[in-house]
Amino acid sequence: MARLFFDGDASLIKDRVIAMIGFGNQGSAQAMNLRDGGFRVVVGNIEDEYARRAKDAGFEVVPIPEAVRRGDVVVMAIPDEVQPEVWVRDIQPNLRDGDVVVFLSGYNVYYGFIKPPTNCDVIMVAPRMIGEGVRDNFVNGRGFPVLIGVANNYSGRAWDYALAYSKAIGAIGRPGGVAVESSFEEETVTDLFSEHTWAGAFLFMLAEGYRILVENGVSPEAAILELWASGELIAIAKAIMEKGLFAQLRGHSTTSQYGHLTWGPRYITDEVRRLMRQAVKEIKDGTFAREWALERMLGYPVFNRLWDEVMKSDVWRDEDKLYRALGRRK
Ligand code: NAI
Numbered sequence: 001m002a003r004l005f006f007d008g009d010a011s012l013i014k015d016r017v018i019a020m021i022g023f024g025n026q027g028s029a030q031a032m033n034l035r036d037g038g039f040r041v042v043v044g045n046i047e048d049e050y051a052r053r054a055k056d057a058g059f060e061v062v063p064i065p066e067a068v069r070r071g072d073v074v075v076m077a078i079p080d081e082v083q084p085e086v087w088v089r090d091i092q093p094n095l096r097d098g099d100v101v102v103f104l105s106g107y108n109v110y111y112g113f114i115k116p117p118t119n120c121d122v123i124m125v126a127p128r129m130i131g132e133g134v135r136d137n138f139v140n141g142r143g144f145p146v147l148i149g150v151a152n153n154y155s156g157r158a159w160d161y162a163l164a165y166s167k168a169i170g171a172i173g174r175p176g177g178v179a180v181e182s183s184f185e186e187e188t189v190t191d192l193f194s195e196h197t198w199a200g201a202f203l204f205m206l207a208e209g210y211r212i213l214v215e216n217g218v219s220p221e222a223a224i225l226e227l228w229a230s231g232e233l234i235a236i237a238k239a240i241m242e243k244g245l246f247a248q249l250r251g252h253s254t255t256s257q258y259g260h261l262t263w264g265p266r267y268i269t270d271e272v273r274r275l276m277r278q279a280v281k282e283i284k285d286g287t288f289a290r291e292w293a294l295e296r297m298l299g300y301p302v303f304n305r306l307w308d309e310v311m312k313s314d315v316w317r318d319e320d321k322l323y324r325a326l327g328r329r330k
Pocket of ligand 1: 021022023024025026027045046048050051076077078079080082086103104105126127128129130131
């Protein structure tokens with residue numbers, strides 16, 4: 001069993017300057033939580049709309065190299081695929097002996113795209129929560145789960161720093177919060193595994209379900225509302241989190257429970273198991289990471305084409321009509 005931590009000592013970083021590199025999903029949420037908790041935050045950002053948002057939110061925004069020079073705790077809150085070049089150019093040369101570098105995912109260190117400096121504590125605090133949730137939970141007095149890890153323990157207190165940072169952003173020390181002792185490898189493998197297996201399959205399964213229902217005479221509106229647009233999924237996801245994966249089924253009608261239990265397992269075929277094992281293999285041997293790095297180097301050609309295909313699909317078209325009628329899209 002992994003060790004679970006429910007609290008930490010944030011005073012370790014209370015008088016330190018926290019350089020938030022990036023003000024996107026995670027950066028903005030964590031910077032605001034830290035500021036509300038009385039921590040000193042400076043935002044390091046390139047000149048773009050995120051820098052403007054950070055300034056509008058009242059933060060001091062400086063170029064990334066300057067933020068790193070001023071920071072004692074440097075938080076890597078920019079997209080994983082741009083981190084290696086920013087690291088080499090703007091971050092590594094400006095780190096000081098004894099700084100604490102915080103990664104929000106294990107990706108770059110695990111794959112060796114970033115080599116942890118030997119004269120700093122290098123830790124991971126990876127929220128299991130989207131940025132919006134990081135902020136909403138904080139505002140509502142709740143915590144959220146994080147996976148923590150250590151890539152370099154320069155001070156001998158790197159684990160304490162991981163707990164201190166978890167506490168400072170409001171992950172632990174509050175109801176619902178927990179820090180799970182993990183590693184850069186475990187975080188990367190589990191995170192990518194979800195994305196490459198059930199989470200992606202889920203979206204495409206719903207899209208396919210819409211097609212099958214429509215081909216059987218169901219209106220696109222009824223199909224889309226049944227499959228994902230009604231909000232029922234939110235209630236189910238919440239019940240799964242609170243009661244458990246299968247325990248929540250008791251809240252469905254008995255007809256629904258019987259349908260789930262008889263039909264659910266039929267989709268778990270040997271081919272699906274083979275694909276899931278293949279996903280782990282391609283994550284661990286770096287096939288996916290190389291493919292994604294190449295995409296970035298070439299200017300995202302496949303990524304853009306796939307987005308294009310989705311946006312031209314029948315599902316997108318019919319969903320767009322419905323969401324406009326419902327006032328969810330302009
Ligand atoms: P994001 O996509 O929201 O990052 C935007 C920020 O990156 C902006 O401040 C922008 O100025 C900066 N940026 C973009 N391109 C840049 C470049 N070429 N050079 C310098 N800065 C650039 O990032 P997000 O989603 O917040 O992810 C940040 C980290 O958090 C990643 O390591 C990610 O794996 C991790 N993470 C993200 C979660 C999420 O909810 N999105 C959940 C858990 C971890």
